[in-house]
Amino acid sequence: MTAISSPTINRRRFLQLSLQLSGSISTLLLFPALPGCTFFKHPTLLSARNDVDNKHWCVSYSLDGTEHFRTEVPQRCHDVLQHPSLPLALFVARRPGTHCYLIDTRNGNLLQTLTARNNRHFYGHGIFDHDGTLYLTENDTTEPGRGVLGIYHWRDNLLQFSDEISTHGIEPHQFVWLPDNAGFAIANGGIRTEAGSRTALDETIESSLVFMKKNGELISKETLSNGNSIRHIASAADGTIVTAQQFSANNNGAATLLAIKKPGGMLEPFPVDTETEIQLQAYSASVAIHSANRWLAVTAPRGNRLLLWHLDSGKPLLDVAVQDCAGITSTADGFIVSSGEGGCRSVQQQAGLISVTPLPLPAGGWDNHLILTT
Amino acid sequence: MRSSLLARFSWTALCAALTACAPPTPEQNAITAIYKTMTPHYAQWREASAAFSVTSNNFCHDKNTLAEARNSWQQAMLAWTGVQAFPAGPINDKNYATQVTYWPDPKNLVAFQIEARLKNDTPIALAESSVALRGLTAAEYILFDQSHDLTQTATRQRYCPLLLAIGIYQTNFSSSTEKEWLEFSKKIAKFPNDRFANAQEVVTEFLRVQVTMLDGLGKHLQEPLKSGHAQIYQLEYWRSGQTQAGLHAAIKMDEALWHNGWRALAAAKDEDLVTSIDQTYTALLGNIAPVSLQPLSVSITTTEGLAWIRNRQSELHMLDTLYGRALAKTLGVQIGFNANDGD
Numbered sequence: 186m187t188a189i190s191s192p193t194i195n196r197r198r199f200l201q202l203s204l205q206l207s208g209s210i211s212t213l214l215l216f217p218a219l220p221g222c223t224f225f226k227h228p229t230l231l232s233a234r235n236d237v238d239n240k241h242w243c244v245s246y247s248l249d250g251t252e253h254f255r256t257e258v259p260q261r262c263h264d265v266l267q268h269p270s271l272p273l274a275l276f277v278a279r280r281p282g283t284h285c286y287l288i289d290t291r292n293g294n295l296l297q298t299l300t301a302r303n304n305r306h307f308y309g310h311g312i313f314d315h316d317g318t319l320y321l322t323e324n325d326t327t328e329p330g331r332g333v334l335g336i337y338h339w340r341d342n343l344l345q346f347s348d349e350i351s352t353h354g355i356e357p358h359q360f361v362w363l364p365d366n367a368g369f370a371i372a373n374g375g376i377r378t379e380a381g382s383r384t385a386l387d388e389t390i391e392s393s394l395v396f397m398k399k400n401g402e403l404i405s406k407e408t409l410s411n412g413n414s415i416r417h418i419a420s421a422a423d424g425t426i427v428t429a430q431q432f433s434a435n436n437n438g439a440a441t442l443l444a445i446k447k448p449g450g451m452l453e454p455f456p457v458d459t460e461t462e463i464q465l466q467a468y469s470a471s472v473a474i475h476s477a478n479r480w481l482a483v484t485a486p487r488g489n490r491l492l493l494w495h496l497d498s499g500k501p502l503l504d505v506a507v508q509d510c511a512g513i514t515s516t517a518d519g520f521i522v523s524s525g526e527g528g529c530r531s532v533q534q535q536a537g538l539i540s541v542t543p544l545p546l547p548a549g550g551w552d553n554h555l556i557l558t559t
Numbered sequence: 560m561r562s563s564l565l566a567r568f569s570w571t572a573l574c575a576a577l578t579a580c581a582p583p584t585p586e587q588n589a590i591t592a593i594y595k596t597m598t599p600h601y602a603q604w605r606e607a608s609a610a611f612s613v614t615s616n617n618f619c620h621d622k623n624t625l626a627e628a629r630n631s632w633q634q635a636m637l638a639w640t641g642v643q644a645f646p647a648g649p650i651n652d653k654n655y656a657t658q659v660t661y662w663p664d665p666k667n668l669v670a671f672q673i674e675a676r677l678k679n680d681t682p683i684a685l686a687e688s689s690v691a692l693r694g695l696t697a698a699e700y701i702l703f704d705q706s707h708d709l710t711q712t713a714t715r716q717r718y719c720p721l722l723l724a725i726g727i728y729q730t731n732f733s734s735s736t737e738k739e740w741l742e743f744s745k746k747i748a749k750f751p752n753d754r755f756a757n758a759q760e761v762v763t764e765f766l767r768v769q770v771t772m773l774d775g776l777g778k779h780l781q782e783p784l785k786s787g788h789a790q791i792y793q794l795e796y797w798r799s800g801q802t803q804a805g806l807h808a809a810i811k812m813d814e815a816l817w818h819n820g821w822r823a824l825a826a827a828k829d830e831d832l833v834t835s836i837d838q839t840y841t842a843l844l845g846n847i848a849p850v851s852l853q854p855l856s857v858s859i860t861t862t863e864g865l866a867w868i869r870n871r872q873s874e875l876h877m878l879d880t881l882y883g884r885a886l887a888k889t890l891g892v893q894i895g896f897n898a899n900d901g902d
Binding site: 235236237263279280308309358416431460463464468486487489505509510511526527541542543548549550551552553 | 651652653654756757759760892893895896897
């Protein structure tokens with residue numbers, strides 16, 4: 186494959202891209218916001234949601250509770266990706282979904298439904314490169330579980346498949362940039378599933394944390410000794426990586442909820458006391474790092490708890506009950522946390538104490554991840 | 560006129576200051592009713608645990624019979640079952656249930672750990688020991704297991720130190736847990752607080768707890784049959800033959816919460832659902848009445864016993880579905896969205 190360059194978009198490139206687009210997306214660009222401008226005056230939350238009738242929605246809210254859009258979509262989504270320069274967001278279907286929905290974040294209009302290729306389905310996660318190139322984790326169902334990154338470029342106003350590269354592992358989920366965008370750190374969950382199925386094919390778990398270049402070249406591959414499934418991942422500004430695991434009944438009761446890989450170091454368990462791991466049923470939904478505060482946060486919906494530690498010392502900082510908590514993202518002064526059952530929460534440090542405050546957002550149905558636009 | 564206006568102003572100001580002035584919502588009424596239904600059961604559990612401790616002590620000093628000690632254990636177990644049927648608050652938050660019962664125990668760890676511990680002659684400090692040694696399941700092993708004869712003095716001398724330690728541990732544990740439950744009332748009375756943003760979050764939490772417990776009761780019946788053939792020791796309270804009694808007590812508690820709390824909330828929105836849940840409870844409790852059956856640990860190996868289990872599983876599944884799907888939808892609640900179906 187051809188290596189994809191990732192220049193930071195500039196005004197000229199932006200206008201070129203605008204002119205290249207036509208139809209619905211170019212309509213979107215009739216009044217484009219230029220680089221440096223902010224599409225959202227205030228931080229805006231984007232997430233997938235379900236309602237009590239099990240309908241699936243792509244939603245956007247301000248943190249004061251103002252709804253910006255609520256767009257119904259056919260498939261349940263998982264993570265959300267913000268385009269680096271345009272008012273676009275991509276909502277990615279979870280395993281074994283076959284849709285991604287490109288949404289105009291100014292009004293919620295569905296601009297494109299990106300459909301998985303034959304013998305592929307999505308795993309709920311992706312990354313936009315700075316030039317708008319899209320990478321999505323996918324399952325090669327001709328060889329169930331074989332992980333690939335699908336690469337999509339903009340052509341004829343649409344995100345279109347260009348190429349794919351191996352993730353060097355089974356069942357890739359979330360991935361993040363390595364420092365300086367030199368490549369990706371990928372959480373390979375290690376469980377094989379077939380097309381259209383969420384059920385494991387067998388009892389083996391071949392989970393791994395893979396570092397790879399954007400051209401697909403493997404940099405490193407590490408595993409956890411107890412075989413827990415690495416699903417989610419977060420990175421700090423200094424390149425520290427934390428992975429969050431999900432317990433599978435197949436791994437004989439052994440469980441490591443979190444693991445950490447410091448720059449230049451090996452992947453190793455992050456210290457969580459055994460009682461807490463049992464309480465959380467060794468199941469995490471999302472993980473986030475607040476780089477400035479050196480905070481590590483994890484949501485544990487089976488244990489109904491939100492936990493914070495100091496990233497470097499491992500000192501526990503917070504352990505509070507939050508029903509079915511799942512989505513989490515860092516903010517300037519802490520985190521925003523969502524819930525599948527209850528309301529969302531803001532986590533902030535005030536006068537030396539970490540406080541958790543309810544947000545005036547609708548309760549329940551918030552899916553596994555959320556992002557806060559900037 | 561002026562005094563009337565002043566009075567109205569004062570009343571308005573007072574109401575603004577005290578949210579209690581606003582009439583409670585149906586959700587708040589249900590929350591209060593459920594809490595009040597549960598609270599006496601915590602006291603009963605504390606009292607029954609203390610009584611069990613005293614009776615065990617008397618038994619170990621030849622002042623009570625083995626039958627009396629066993630009966631006292633049964634009262635403590637049934638009182639705990641009433642509390643365990645709705646473990647909202649501290650029990651769920653701190654995973655306290657394992658301090659009282661150790662189930663499932665597929666590897667018979669309770670027996671193994673007790674026998675291993677008794678080979679060690681040092682004083683027993685339960686707080687530092689495995690949870691398998693601390694609770695009523697361990698006491699059940701001591702009082703009921705057929706592998707030893709407690710009517711023999713030497714046997715009593717062997718097991719009594721642990722039995723007495725369990726009695727004291729359970730007395731203290733039930734007392735401290737009751738205090739935490741009473742403290743929990745603050746979290747469900749005024750919003751927002753550090754736990755709940757509003758009453759609807761409490762309704763969601765309470766409903767999830769109840770649905771989880773109903774699902775758990777079904778698993779209690781399913782677990783012994785999971786391997787394809789009946790495994791008696793996978794029944795809860797199989798040694799004492801109290802499986803049905805425990806199940807009956809749990810469902811009775813569940814029904815009380817329905818009648819006192821959930822029913823009025825549901826009735827305002829869906830009368831048919833209320834009828835369905837009423838009928839399911841009536842059928843289930845009628846069929847599970849413990850006095851008319853031989854212990855499940857005996858009948859589970861028979862065709863009739865297996866059919867009985869399958870039928871009760873079916874009724875529990877029906878109840879679980881009525882709560883977890885129909886009632887949840889009626890109340891606008893999503894249960895375990897990410898916990899049960901995440902990725």
